[in-house]
Structures are given as structure tokens and as C-alpha cells.
Amino acid sequence: MEEDQTRRRRPRSDGRKNRERLLETARSAFGSGEIDIPLDEIARRTGVGIGTLYRHFANRDALIEAVYRDELNRLAAAATHLAGTQPPVAALRAWLNLFVDYIATKQVIAPALNSLLGGTDAIYADSRTVLTAAIDGLVARAMESGDIRPDIEPVDLLCALGGVSNYATGPGWETRAKRLVDVLIAGSRPEG
Amino acid sequence: MEEDQTRRRRPRSDGRKNRERLLETARSAFGSGEIDIPLDEIARRTGVGIGTLYRHFANRDALIEAVYRDELNRLAAAATHLAGTQPPVAALRAWLNLFVDYIATKQVIAPALNSLLGGTDAIYADSRTVLTAAIDGLVARAMESGDIRPDIEPVDLLCALGGVSNYATGPGWETRAKRLVDVLIAGSRPEG
């Protein structure tokens, strides 16, 4: 009794629930610094089998992506809001600082930035679109107003900040990253 | 028959030779893009046992470090040379571009930048010293001449470039990194 492909059986309740519980376990583990926690351990803490984890998330990156998808969306929303309430350069600066804060609190995102900013991994395609759209919009606005050179590649600003976050660990990290925001913006102004 | 510790038996010829051959295999593999090649495979291609590889190199990072130690030294020497023959900012710019070239040709160095620029790994202590001394010297010179703000952390420039190299892959990569060199230098000039 094969129905039309478009009309599918409703997702099973236990499936949705386990997915949510896995996400919650991962979020908690990542948030407390256990960025290298084995996937088996996440499954164990959730109280499900490893097979269940893999049915919901194809691999580690997919899990990370799912954990941070919401927050990335919020970051993107902040860009829209800033663009509507602040002058171009101020908005860009504020958002870049937000980006630094975001990485600072979500350390697990740093390794994932690889796939997020530059990778070809299809898993991150959506999040990448969201993130690049945010920075592109802010930079484009600043270019139109003439405050930023027109030959800047917006994503490179994020790459640079990601580099400092990735390579420079330790206490002074955030300060250095925010100083780099200043340098980047100053260096992106039109010459002369 | 314990001699003085300072007078030791000469290193065995097969030992030195195998070490060199392992380095050569690794250099060749890394250079052709096989940056994730298993250590077993490097041993196999060299025609030695895995135990031999590990006697010469404590782990993967140690091997990478050995492969690139010479070239890092050459990069550092270039900094000294540039400092002696060019005005401060020109020297800094030229060296940062060299740094980009260096990463571009030795892609394996990108993952290793982690330990190199910011890690606490003792293996990289020497190379890190060499590299930071090079950039510190160039930046200090430009600060003295008043061409660069005094609050810049020199290594952060390398971190930023490393970020672009790490996250932004693909054909246009080098161009983007070199444009970032311009942005970084422009943004590092004194305000006003």
C-alpha cells in the first residue's frame, strides 16, 4: 500500500526525543570544554546506543553543526539588527566583536570553522550561507557608504579572526582578537 | 666501562641514514598534498619498521617539525636580510608576503601552525622562538620608526594570515592572503 512519496508517515516520537536528548548532551559537553569527547561517550551519557547517534547525525561535524545551528542563526540575526540601528562601520565593528565573543564562549566552533568558512562539506552549506550572508551584508553596506575599500573579501575578516582564535590560546586571547578587529577595520578603510 | 658522558659512541650510520630517508619520504608525501598520510605508511614507503620511525620522531608533530625546521630557519634568515636592506614597513610587508608563500607551498604547515604559533608543545619551542623572533624584530623596527602602532602584538599578524590559509582553501587563496597583508599593515599604522 505505497502512498505518494510526499505523504510520509509522521516521525516517530521516540526518534525525535532521542535526537533532542543527544543534542542536549552534546551541547552540555561542548559547553564545558569537552570538545574532544568521543561520540560513544555522548551516546552513553544520553542513554542510547551508538547506532542511534549515528542515525541522527552522520558524523561528528554533523552533530556540531546541529548544536550550533541555532546560535549561528542568532548571530546572523544580530547582523541584521545592527545594520538597521547603527552606522555602517560601527555596525561592522560591533558584529565582528560579537563574532569574537561567540567563538570565545563556544570553543568547539573553532575547529569547526574549517568546514564552516572554507570547506566544501555539504553539511555546513546552510550555516555557511547564513554566516557569509551576514558579513557580506554588513561589509557591502560599509562599501556603499564609502567607508570600506571595495576590494575587501568580507569572509577574510572572519578567517583572520578565526586564525587568532585558533592559534592564540590562553588568557589574553580575547583582547588580542578584539584589537585585531580594530586593525582590520582601520586597514579596510579607503586609502588616502 | 662507563666513559665520561660527554664522550659518547658515534651515532650509528644506519640510524642516521634511516632518519634522513624517513624525512625525505615525509617531505615528499607532505609536499604532494598527502598531509594526512599515516605514519605506518611513511615507514612502509621508506622500507623501515614503524618502531624505527618512532625511535627517531616521538610523534607526528615531531616529524612535521623536523621536516620544516630548515625551511623555517630560512624564513627567519630572510627577515634579518630584509631588515638590513629595506625600510621598516617595506621589509615587514615583504616578509609577510614571504610567509604567505611559505604556507602556500607547504600546506602541511597550516595544521601545524596550531602548535607552532600558540601551542605549549615543547617540540615546537625552538621553531616558535625562531619564528616569533623574526616577526618581533621586523615589527619592533617599524614601531621605532613610528610607522606602526605600538600596541600591535606581532604574532597576531601571523595568526591572521594563518587563519586565511587555514579556512580559505581553493584557487584564489593566495591572492586573498596577500590582500590581507595590505589590510593588516594599513590597519597597523598609527591613527590620525
Place this chain on the structure above:
DNA sequence: TTTATATACGGAGCATCCATCCGTTTAACA
């Protein structure tokens, strides 16, 4: 309510890779 079946579950098990250990071999030195 009963039945049929798509969907989800669980975890044993395979594959990969890093790193160690230890019995055997060999080059250096007297």
C-alpha cells in the same frame, strides 16, 4: 482493536591509526 510495516533501537564488530614494548640484529669501539 488488531494487524502490518516503516522506522528506530542497540551494540557487537570492523577498520584505521597512534604509540609502545621487547626480542633480535648490527655497527662502533677496544
Place this chain on the structure above:
DNA sequence: TGTTAAACGGATGGATGCTCCGTATATAAA
């Protein structure tokens, strides 16, 4: 040439990612 420190090699253990498939169950139809 004999002694011995140094090097060899690969079996092995441990960690982790991911798959496979028999079992269980929620959902929808009868």
C-alpha cells in the same frame, strides 16, 4: 675479534570512528 650500546622491526594494545543487522515499537490502515 669480542663486547656492547644502539638500532631494528613488527606484533600488539588502546582509542576512536563508523557500519551492519537482528530486534523492538510507534504509527497507520483494516
